[in-house]
Amino acid sequence: MNFLRSRFVQAVLILIAAFVVLRFGIRPPAPWSVVQLYMTIVLLAVLIYVSADSDSWREFVHPIRSTLVEPDKRHVRLALLVVVPLLLGYYAYTQAAARPQAPPELRAVHPAPPAAIQFRGKELTIQGLDNPLRKDQANLKKNIAAGGEIYIRNCVYCHGDNLDGKGHFAYGFNPPPANFQDPGTIAMLQEAYLFWRIAKGGPGLPKESTPWNSAMPPWEDRLDEQQIWQVIVYLYDATGQAPRRWETEH
Amino acid sequence: MRARVHRRGAWGGQPCSTTLAPTREASLTVGHSGHPDYTGLAGSPSPARRFALVALIVLVFVGAGIGAAFAQAGDAQAGKLVYERKCALCHGEKGDGKGPAAELLVPKPRDFTTAMPSWAVLPEKDRWNLVAHLKTLAPDTFKEAPKKLELPKEVASSPESIRRGKEMYEAIECNKCHGTDGRADGPSRPELKDDWGNAIAPANLTMPWRFRGGSAPVDVATRLANGVVGTPMPSFIDSVEKPEDVWHLANYILSLGPRTLTYATLVSVTNVSDAIPDDPDAAFWKAIAPNHIALLGQVIVDPRNFNPSIDLVSVRAVYHDKEIAFHLTWDDPTQSVEDAAKKTYADAISLQFPPQPRPGPERPYFLMGDASDGVYLLRWQNGKGVTEAAANGPTKIAPLAGSEATAKAVYVNGQYRLVIKRPLASKQPDRLTFQPAVFTPVAFQAWDGGAGETGTKMSLTSWYYLRLEEPQSNRRFVVPPVVAILTFAALLLVVRVANRRA
Numbered sequence: 231m232n233f234l235r236s237r238f239v240q241a242v243l244i245l246i247a248a249f250v251v252l253r254f255g256i257r258p259p260a261p262w263s264v265v266q267l268y269m270t271i272v273l274l275a276v277l278i279y280v281s282a283d284s285d286s287w288r289e290f291v292h293p294i295r296s297t298l299v300e301p302d303k304r305h306v307r308l309a310l311l312v313v314v315p316l317l318l319g320y321y322a323y324t325q326a327a328a329r330p331q332a333p334p335e336l337r338a339v340h341p342a343p344p345a346a347i348q349f350r351g352k353e354l355t356i357q358g359l360d361n362p363l364r365k366d367q368a369n370l371k372k373n374i375a376a377g378g379e380i381y382i383r384n385c386v387y388c389h390g391d392n393l394d395g396k397g398h399f400a401y402g403f404n405p406p407p408a409n410f411q412d413p414g415t416i417a418m419l420q421e422a423y424l425f426w427r428i429a430k431g432g433p434g435l436p437k438e439s440t441p442w443n444s445a446m447p448p449w450e451d452r453l454d455e456q457q458i459w460q461v462i463v464y465l466y467d468a469t470g471q472a473p474r475r476w477e478t479e480h
Numbered sequence: 481m482r483a484r485v486h487r488r489g490a491w492g493g494q495p496c497s498t499t500l501a502p503t504r505e506a507s508l509t510v511g512h513s514g515h516p517d518y519t520g521l522a523g524s525p526s527p528a529r530r531f532a533l534v535a536l537i538v539l540v541f542v543g544a545g546i547g548a549a550f551a552q553a554g555d556a557q558a559g560k561l562v563y564e565r566k567c568a569l570c571h572g573e574k575g576d577g578k579g580p581a582a583e584l585l586v587p588k589p590r591d592f593t594t595a596m597p598s599w600a601v602l603p604e605k606d607r608w609n610l611v612a613h614l615k616t617l618a619p620d621t622f623k624e625a626p627k628k629l630e631l632p633k634e635v636a637s638s639p640e641s642i643r644r645g646k647e648m649y650e651a652i653e654c655n656k657c658h659g660t661d662g663r664a665d666g667p668s669r670p671e672l673k674d675d676w677g678n679a680i681a682p683a684n685l686t687m688p689w690r691f692r693g694g695s696a697p698v699d700v701a702t703r704l705a706n707g708v709v710g711t712p713m714p715s716f717i718d719s720v721e722k723p724e725d726v727w728h729l730a731n732y733i734l735s736l737g738p739r740t741l742t743y744a745t746l747v748s749v750t751n752v753s754d755a756i757p758d759d760p761d762a763a764f765w766k767a768i769a770p771n772h773i774a775l776l777g778q779v780i781v782d783p784r785n786f787n788p789s790i791d792l793v794s795v796r797a798v799y800h801d802k803e804i805a806f807h808l809t810w811d812d813p814t815q816s817v818e819d820a821a822k823k824t825y826a827d828a829i830s831l832q833f834p835p836q837p838r839p840g841p842e843r844p845y846f847l848m849g850d851a852s853d854g855v856y857l858l859r860w861q862n863g864k865g866v867t868e869a870a871a872n873g874p875t876k877i878a879p880l881a882g883s884e885a886t887a888k889a890v891y892v893n894g895q896y897r898l899v900i901k902r903p904l905a906s907k908q909p910d911r912l913t914f915q916p917a918v919f920t921p922v923a924f925q926a927w928d929g930g931a932g933e934t935g936t937k938m939s940l941t942s943w944y945y946l947r948l949e950e951p952q953s954n955r956r957f958v959v960p961p962v963v964a965i966l967t968f969a970a971l972l973l974v975v976r977v978a979n980r981r982a
Contacts, residue, residue: 298978311971319964326956332746332945333919336841382569382581387779387786391570392601402743402774402791403942431780433845442843443942447780468565 237290241276248272335404338438340419343426347434349450358476359422363459370463377464380457388445393469403445410469417471424462424473428453554605559613562606566599575617577676598692629706634697635727637734644725645732652719654729657682657712662736665813665894675710682713684811684894686737687792695739700730741792744771747922749797749804749914749948756798756805758888760897765807768796775926775939780847781874788939789813789928793829799948804914805901806831806858814930815891817863825929829898830859832923833912833946835870843921846942848874855923856911858900860887862929866900868911874936880910914948922946 233239252265280290297303297310346355363373382391388407390397395409408415416424426434432444449458466473564573572578599607615622635641649655657672659665662685674680688695693703704726707715720726750768757764773795777788789812796807808829816824834844835856848871849855857869857877866887868880884906889898905913914920925940927933 295978295982298975299982307975311968311975314971315964315967318967319960322963323956323960326959329748329949330746330947378569379580382579386581387777392566392599394601399776399779402776404745433850437842440841442845445776445780445846445942 236293237280237286238293241280241290244276244279245269245272335440335443337405337440338436340423341436341439343423347426347430349429349455354425354455356422356426359420359425360476361421361425361459361462361473363456363463364421373460374464374467376457377460377462378468380453380461381464381468384449384452385461393465399445405440405444407446410465410471413471416465416469416473418474420476421459421462421466421473424465425458428458428461554608554610554612556609556612556616559606559609559611562602562610563613566602567610575614629702631698631701631705632723632727634701635724635731637697637731641728641731642735645728645730645735648720648725648729649732651721652716658685659813659894661893661895662686662733663811663813663894669813672712674712680711681813684813685733686811687741688734688737688739689741690791695734697727697730697734700733701726704729741772743774744795745944746919747771747773747795747797747944747946749799749946751916751949751951752798752800754800756800756803756899756901758886758899758901760807760888760890760899765796765899768798768807770794770796770809773924773941773944775924775941778847778874778925778936778938778940781936783935783937785933785937785939789931789933790926790939793924793926795924797946799904799914799916802904803901804904804948805899808898808900809895810926811895812891812928812930813894814928815862815896816928816930818929823932825927825932825934826864827862827896827929828860828927829896830857830869830925831900832857832871832925834921835910835912837912837915837918837920843943845873846923847940848872848877848925851876858885858902860889860898860900862889862891868902870910874938880908882908916948917950918947920946920948 234243249265249269252260252268281287297306343356345357346353348354363370366373381389381393386397387399388397388403389395389410390400390407393410395407395412397407400407410416427446429448429450431446431448433441433448435441435444453461462473465471563575568579570577570579570581602610654662655666656668657664657666659669659682664682664684666682669682672680672682683691688700691699693699693708703713705715705717705723707713716729717723717726720729748769748771754764771794773793775788775791775793777785779786790810792810794809796809798805798807810829812827814824814827816822816827818824818826832848833856835854844850844853844855848857851872854870854872857871858866859869859877860866866883866885868883868885869877870880871877885900885902887898887900889896891897912920921943922945923941923943925938927938933939
């Protein structure tokens with residue numbers, strides 16, 4: 231393991247390890263620009279490390295210098311003179327011949343809801359609103375069953391019969407339908423938030439959430455207040471998730 | 481990113497859902513409903529119906545593993561719990577296909593052939609338990625062990641096998657239902673009924689990626705040999721000349737289309753120097769790469785379209801300095817025009833754009849805009865040709881005066897191929913001028929008039945992008961050698977300098 235003592239080998243290994251971690255160790259994958267940024271930082275850190283004192287720096291530079299000047303490294307030198315320009319030329323070709331891709335759709339996934347909404351001509355305060363059906367524990371099962379029926383008649387086409395956002399129409403819409411089984415959706419939202427999203431649908435989204443592209447209908451046209459609360463208790467029951475509660479004031 | 485996090489904080493502080501997660505037991509039992517109105521059940525189903533239904537359900541769950549099937553015993557009681565949570569809303573609590581969703585689904589839930597998605601997401605044990613439970617719904621049927629289907633030895637696909645399959649396709653009259661080219665447009669199509677008397681459509685064999693029963697050769701051969709219970713698809717194992725012909729047929733069917741399809745997110749418009757042909761079948765178009773766009777039912781505005789007929793349009797687009805042209809290919813099993821007596825409407829398709837290019841991401845509402853922000857349409861209708869139109873919502877479409885668009889369509893064996901052309905630039909302020917190298921929003925709508933689709937009963941897409949590619953320059957051949965030579969020179973210089981110092 232003598233070669234591990236070499237400053238040059240160490241520097242290369244650190245760079246490779248950092249790249250592997252950044253490129254494959256992060257899920258979901260980090261964007262290429264972020265990887266580049268972090269790799270630049272790692273490179274700077276490595277240069278600082280190898281140039282900490284003049285002995286270390288000399289040791290680091292030694293293999294590079296010897297490749298450039300030593301007569302017995304002539305073949306390596308020639309190989310580098312051929313391979314490096316060819317690799318860069320190939321990279322230039324992939325860049326010059328690349329076809330443009332659709333620009334990414336940037337949108338806020340869970341935008342802040344309004345403090346109050348107009349629901350069928352009456353004002354509903356969303357902030358601090360609780361699901362009234364939760365108070366009526368005796369009829370909760372009945373309401374869940376009614377919510378399931380509403381769900382299967384209206385929502386299943388996009389959100390799927392397993393509530394995982396994989397309905398019949400799911401594959402063609404961008405943004406894709408929400409996956410309620412995912413702990414990142416309804417489990418981190420208050421029930422009043424769901425009420426707002428269901429009542430107002432895509433057109434009720436703020437601009438940063440691309441309301442022109444969402445296929446979610448405004449359900450206030452078809453479902454009354456009670457029906458929306460019923461489908462909400464069904465969503466939580468069927469997925470085994472619990473709604474987020476409002477913070478209590480201290 | 482920062483703005484999002486900040487807003488979420490403002491909306492309610494830290495998430496606390498983890499502390500509230502219910503126990504597994506609770507989540508399994510709550511779905512069990514004792515409420516009598518739950519299924520909307522009217523009367524008991526007849527034993528015969530129930531037999532066919534249960535046979536079908538069991539078949540579906542056993543699915544592709546037909547060889548290994550019937551070996552595992554499940555727990556019927558545990559299966560009942562899964563059934564109530566996952567199946568009852570469509571298939572009804574008693575398994576009679578009368579769940580609340582039944583009236584909306586085509587084919588109906590009991591017939592399981594195409595509407596039902598795969599439930600591979602359930603743990604295997606749950607699936608076997610379900611099979612055990614389903615068998616209890618029709619106990620008489622399962623007194624005897626079922627016969628195991630033996631397929632002849634698999635024949636690998638080859639040009640000869642495909643040729644033989646095509647002969648058999650015609651010999652056993654697959655084309656009567658599935659059509660000459662397999663696009664579900666056969667002459668028997670209007671008469672097809674399932675075992676319960678509901679109209680049912682044959683499968684479009686050119687779209688294997690949609691086969692819910694699987695698109696592996698063994699899946700297709702199994703359906704050919706066994707038929708599909710409850711549907712007009714019979715068993716063909718005795719109709720073909722030799723048993724192994726089911727493999728030739730499967731190979732032929734799978735040669736009609738790809739097993740997976742890659743959908744486009746960007747419609748690239750190729751720059752051409754030649755004249756653009758009007759004829760959709762001209763060889764010119766075969767050289768242009770298609771962009772496959774998924775179409776879905778319009779379910780926002782009444783009347784809604786839960787079971788759209790057209791679910792794919794393949795777009796080839798080209799332009800030169802004067803004109804832009806769109807070559808659209810889509811399957812429609814019936815060629816139809818507006819006919820009040822037959823209750824059919826004109827088959828139609830439209831391309832949608834914002835009326836003007838605009839900076840920033842904002843666009844009109846994807847469903848043909850709204851009152852304040854409209855869209856521009858290139859709209860083709862069978863029998864009427866192409867028009868330019870403005871729309872402020874799906875029910876407010878107004879033709880634009882002085883349309884400059886032209887179109888030519890052909891309809892062959894269940895498929896439309898259409899070329900729409902328009903001048904690249906428009907002098908009118910109410911219609912889009914196409915600009916190269918700009919991402920222009922585009923959306924599509926389609927109507928199968930023969931299936932009663934008109935107005936808001938349509939299939940559609942949300943916004944995609946269209947981009948007129950700049951002429952392929954020689955840059956990609958010039959830049960790389962220059963880069964390579966410069967790198968070589970720089971390396972050489974470094975070596976020289978290093979040697980001189982040493």
